[in-house]
Amino acid sequence: xxxxxxxxxxxxxxxxxxxxxxxxxxxxxxxxxxxxxxxxxxxxxxxxxxxxxxxxxxxxxxxxxxxxxxxxxxxxxxxxxxxxxxxxxxxxxxxxxxxxxxxxxxxxxxxxx
Amino acid sequence: xxxxxxxxxxxxxxxxxxxxxxxxxxxxxxxxxxxxxxxxxxxxxxxxxxxxxxxxxxxxxxxxxxxxxxxxxxxxxxxxxxxxxxxxxxxxxxxxxxxxxxxxxxxxxxxx
Numbered sequence: 712x713x714x715x716x717x718x719x720x721x722x723x724x725x726x727x728x729x730x731x732x733x734x735x736x737x738x739x740x741x742x743x744x745x746x747x748x749x750x751x752x753x754x755x756x757x758x759x760x761x762x763x764x765x766x767x768x769x770x771x772x773x774x775x776x777x778x779x780x781x782x783x784x785x786x787x788x789x790x791x792x793x794x795x796x797x798x799x800x801x802x803x804x805x806x807x808x809x810x811x812x813x814x815x816x817x818x819x820x821x822x823x824x
Numbered sequence: 825x826x827x828x829x830x831x832x833x834x835x836x837x838x839x840x841x842x843x844x845x846x847x848x849x850x851x852x853x854x855x856x857x858x859x860x861x862x863x864x865x866x867x868x869x870x871x872x873x874x875x876x877x878x879x880x881x882x883x884x885x886x887x888x889x890x891x892x893x894x895x896x897x898x899x900x901x902x903x904x905x906x907x908x909x910x911x912x913x914x915x916x917x918x919x920x921x922x923x924x925x926x927x928x929x930x931x932x933x934x935x936x
């Protein structure tokens with residue numbers, strides 16, 4: 712299995728909702744990432760997990776809360792989001808955080824109303 | 825965070841022609857990578873060139889790296905309509921393990 716899966720593919724939520732994005736990989740990778748991508752812009756790193764521990768937080772607002780329950784799963788919990796948080800959220804993994812190639816999932820397209 | 829620049833921002837060519845995209849970056853790098861993104865989907869890794877390499881080939885792809893000018897180029901030869909996508913360079917900086925900094929991207933359209 713050489714793919715990263717993300718659910719849901721699309722999500723519409725209100726500013727008072729709580730929702731979660733899920734990411735899964737079964738490649739034995741020990742580093743996982745969340746990126747945010749606005750339309751016509753490059754991906755921007757949000758968080759890096761290395762061996763299930765948070766190693767990089769790019770000063771992301773606390774309304775985004777990452778969680779890595781085990782080496783195969785990565786969640787992004789969303790609460791009290793703003794309309795400007797609407798974007799494509801991409802998950803990626805790599806063999807380890809020092810590794811070079813990152814493998815990306817198809818993304819979750821989020822719309823905040 | 826600093827992001828590199830890519831040019832052109834958009835490139836439109838006919839099938840069979842070659843496409844060249846350029847990328848500049850600002851910090852020191854361990855390696856530079858190129859990714860492709862089809863409309864609104866995930867990124868696919870294409871090729872990686874290390875800081876001590878100058879040129880690398882993979883199928884129809886050729887990547888060059890000039891660390892003195894902090895620039896890289898991606899050449900796609902004999903392009904196909906299926907190559908239509910956005911192309912991003914990404915540099916892996918010296919000490920920020922796991923952190924890729926992406927360029928602004930080039931939108932390539934290949935007309936059949």
